[in-house]
Amino acid sequence: MTSPLCELCNKNERYHICTESNNQHLCLTCFNKLHFGINAPRAGRSMVYNKCIFCNVVFATDAKGSICDECSIIVTWKSGIHYLAGVNRVSELIRENKLDSKLWNENYCIDNLGTRATQVIMDAINSSSLLSKR
Secondary structure, eight states: OOOOOOTTTOOSOOOEEEGGGTTEEEOHHHHHHHHHOTTOOOOSSSOEEEEOTTTOOEEEESSOOSSOTTTTHHHHOOSHHHHHHHHHHHHHHHHTTOSOGGGGOHHHHHHHHOHHHHHHHHHHHHHHHHHHTO
């Protein structure tokens, strides 16, 4: 049996089959780099202005990306404590009414953000709806 390797960096871990990159098997780091621009190489000498897909804030960085530093924990979590930080970030966006309405749809999140981000978002939504019922 062959071990699961990332097809981009050859690390001995695989989390996703990426449909946007010809169904490649990717580790979480490579998946986040391709989909969201997290830790992507510099785009050039000037700053690039991006809009965060979670909180809609416009931010400047040296690479093309779609998630600001504050929201990056939602998709990059690898441990329980980071997972909780991601849930807290989404909960904060819900309380401030800043979470994009498309992200309330689980199927949309799975298709566009992957299963890890979907888990964080859905758990935050469920816990916020439980708190509002009290």
